[in-house]
Amino acid sequence: xxxxxxxxxxxxxxxxxxxxxxxxxxxxxxxxxxxxxxxxxxxxxxxxxxxxxxxxxxxxxxxxxxxxxxxxxxxxxxxxxxxxxxxxxxxxxxxxxxxxxxxxxxxxxxxxxxxxxxxxxxxxxxxxxxxxxxxxxxxxxxxxxxxxxxxxxxxxxxxxxxxxxxxxxxxxxxxxxx
Numbered sequence: 001x002x003x004x005x006x007x008x009x010x011x012x013x014x015x016x017x018x019x020x021x022x023x024x025x026x027x028x029x030x031x032x033x034x035x036x037x038x039x040x041x042x043x044x045x046x047x048x049x050x051x052x053x054x055x056x057x058x059x060x061x062x063x064x065x066x067x068x069x070x071x072x073x074x075x076x077x078x079x080x081x082x083x084x085x086x087x088x089x090x091x092x093x094x095x096x097x098x099x100x101x102x103x104x105x106x107x108x109x110x111x112x113x114x115x116x117x118x119x120x121x122x123x124x125x126x127x128x129x130x131x132x133x134x135x136x137x138x139x140x141x142x143x144x145x146x147x148x149x150x151x152x153x154x155x156x157x158x159x160x161x162x163x164x165x166x167x168x169x170x171x172x173x174x175x176x177x178x
Contacts (some may be wrong), residue, residue: 021050021068023105024075025092027084029062036063037104045105050126052101052153054094056087064088066095098156102175106158114147115142118170119158127151129159132170137162143170147178 032034033053040051047106055061064087067075082136094100103109118130119139127149130137137143142161149172151158162170171177 013019015054020071022071023092023096024067024069024076025064025088025090025095026075027056027062027064027078027091028085029060029084030065031062033063033102036065040065040067040105043067043075046073047105048076049073049105050095050103051105052091052103054087054091054096054101058086059083062087064091066091066096066101070084095153098153099160101153103151103153103158106151109148113145113147115169116139116145118143121145121149124151126158126161128157129154130170131159131161132164133161141170142168143178145172150176150178152176 001162025078028039030039043051045051045067046069048070052066054064054066056064069075091101103126106126108127111124112121112127117139118137118141119132121127121143130141130143132141140170149160152158152175153159160176161173162176163173164170
């Protein structure tokens with residue numbers, strides 16, 4: 001593993017929809033999800049990159065970030081001090097292993113808004129699972145994605161958890177939609 005001040009590069013590549021990605025962990029002391037997301041937007045990531053937010057506790061409660069980039073791309077070194085290194089490594093490692101992370105940038109994110117079928121979401125995004133509570137949703141189920149989905153890494157899969165309304169429409173649980 002290569003480490004730079006304020007961010008950690010994880011050399012372990014993880015395929016996402018058959019694309020090898022290099023994972024970076026970044027911890028700059030963002031106090032809110034919104035400020036972390038704004039920093040990610042400032043990077044102008046390519047469409048096939050991924051970025052997630054992760055709650056971190058040390059050196060104080062803040063939001064760490066993980067970014068997965070296609071081979072050949074790297075993040076600029078950010079200086080935040082070595083106190084944040086542990087949070088950066090934890091965020092990058094969790095994303096690379098698919099253990100955790102709230103995805104705020106992923107392939108197809110811009111197409112996952114409004115009312116879409118689960119099949120469309122699964123075929124056009126990095127999301128690999130949509131569950132209606134504990135049951136996998138069917139491809140023709142309609143999902144009310146609102147302004148967009150924010151899936152989470154759960155057991156190695158980018159997942160959206162939803163609830164089925166009485167009319168059959170799936171609505172993402174809080175934290176899984178913008």
